[in-house]
Amino acid sequence: MQLWVPFCRKHNIEPRNPDSYFTQKTDPTKNKKRPDFVKDHRWIKREYDEFKVRINALPDVIRKRSEKYDRREEVKDKNISRQNSAASAETIESSKATWMADGTHWPGTWLNPAADHKKGDHAGIIQLMSKVPENEPVMGTEDEGKLDFTEVDIRLPMFVYVSREKRPGYDHEKKAGAMNSLVRASAILSNGPFILNLDCDHYIYNSMAIREGMCFMMDRGGDRICYIQFPQRFEGIDPSDRYANHNTVFFDGNMRALDGLQGPVYVGTGTMFRRYALYGFSPPRATEYSGIVGQIRKPAATLSPSVSLEAVRNQDDGHETVPLNEEHPDLNLPKKFGSSTMFVDSIEVAEYQGRPLADHVSVQNGRPAGALLAPRPPLDAPTVAEAIGVISCWYEENTEWGDRIGWIYGSVTEDVVTGYRMHNRGWRSIYCITKRDAFRGTAPINLTDRLHQVLRWATGSVEIFFSKNNAFLASSRLKFLQRIAYLNVGIYPFTSIFLVAYLFLPALCMFSGQFIVPNIDATFLTYLLLMTVTLCLISLLEVKWSGIALEEWWRNEQFWAIGGSSAHLAAVIQGLLKVIAGIEISFTLTSKSAADDEEDVYADLYVIKWSSLFVMPLTICITNIIALIMGTARTLFSVIPQWNKLVGGAFFSFWVLAHMYPFMKGLMGRKGKVTTIIYVWTGILSITVSLLWITISPPDDTAKI
């Protein structure tokens, strides 16, 4: 880190993730002006390769070292016990430890899990990887590990590893719980006014993106912005993007459109928050805005209200709230935020530091220039101890964390709910598409994992629908069109019921020999044409406006049908189960790239793991195929072939199958090998459908033939 960060500064390296930087296909010397770049680059590359080797060897090194030290300790213990009681020869179990390179030991053995020292059962850990940086730039020297850093600021930002306390029997609230612990620990340790939230499967691709986000926050009126959402961009997706992993329609269409309303929804990663907004407060001047998109209602007063503990106490949800405890106002605070007074004291500071710069008379609620230049004190032991305290299991007991403060608990899509709560208090959010992707991540590219991901999202939506976060119940601060958008978030999985009906309809037409309408006449065709053309025009408009390619749009349509008939439907059922019977759904990390294939980077695309989610789309495909065959056969062999009826049904059947094509391709695996279960399923279905057909329309048809 001490070499890599100054190296990046010196040569303007992008991306600053070394692994991604070194695997780039482009020429590294492109746009590099300094004459010593090639030398530095070669040097740092070797340094990084050695670093990787050292890291990969660590599990082995630590194990060996620990075994050696533990043996020595054991001998020592034995000697002591022999001295103490020479008579007893029994061996004493000495406790094993994990030994660090500097000879200190880490309590417990992480290699052989033991109580209090294993995954899901351990004390809180805070590791200061680099301390609070100096206030003024620190220039490097020529010899800084063989690189010339004489004109480079070699300071590192403070970097802290946090692992919250975990105990069996506690509900740790998954990601939302982790984020809340981080928010508190960072409030104690650094208290930055803005917080960037990145998933573990995403990384920074544009080191200037955070600055762009801050520009929005610190601009005039920026004090009413709760977060800046950057689009999610992905790497390692198969070039044809078979299962619409890139989600471009959502990220370049829907989210951009929301930017014109109250702001994009929070999608869990690549988001820069205003720390103060996470604490459950309303935005400044919350009541001065109204209307469909939240125009300003009256010229705002030029007063710049300073946040005081008074305001902290009167924090509200958009609904007027009365301070809980008027006689003993001080008792209110610990109740909301927990027992740490150091944390409560940090709130005002974060609010003040996040204000826009008062560099113009029209800036309201501004902060004078230079107010942030005071040096930060170094961390002392009591502060670190406090940070350990706020990441303990019990800290949130009887507080509003996860309920009204921080990331909201109780949903598998905690992100949407967390953002919704902010919009509902009147905050706005901003969508920021940078020219160079701000962040990049990976996504599950095989069918099964992708469907399970969509299932989790849709389940979250159904949960939202049945919860108090349903936009029907929103406050008046949620703008009208934004409310419609959030309503859609909660409702879309339910459309799967109708979608499934429509996917079967063409097949039913073919079986019955009837078209959807009894007669195909001019009126019908006119309506059909009108609707089709209108739909196409809307799509065209969207595609043109958002700049997405037609192919991406088509992938999205296809995956909408595939996900809709499987995951969305399952989510509706699951959601209903949860609401009616209280059966919980688990959130497991989406698995990524299981297959390791040197020759084919997209090998994971072909991994097929049977999932019950396949049943519905598979049934739809097979039914439509059988219907096509039967329909054609019937028309061919009938005395008076009614080709027009066939063509109508067949067209829509083909339309369904075209949507299902990526799904069928996925089932074929890599070399078109079909798994046995699919044969079995096809067989069962064909027989069922044939029997059904015979029962419904007995073979007096054949008699005619």
Ligand SMILES: O=c1ccn([C@@H]2O[C@H](COP(=O)(O)OP(=O)(O)O[C@H]3O[C@H](CO)[C@@H](O)[C@H](O)[C@H]3O)[C@@H](O)[C@H]2O)c(=O)[nH]1
């Ligand atoms: O128990 C857990 C599970 C997940 N995570 C984090 O949550 C992230 C998202 O999990 P992932 O398996 O990558 O799910 P995705 O479907 O890719 O995630 C999207 O959808 C989630 C909501 O369902 C959001 O939380 C994510 O930010 C968003 O990127 C991970 O990267 C982790 O950082 C935890 O911290 N603890």
Ligand SMILES: [Mn+2]
């Ligand atoms: Mn992810």
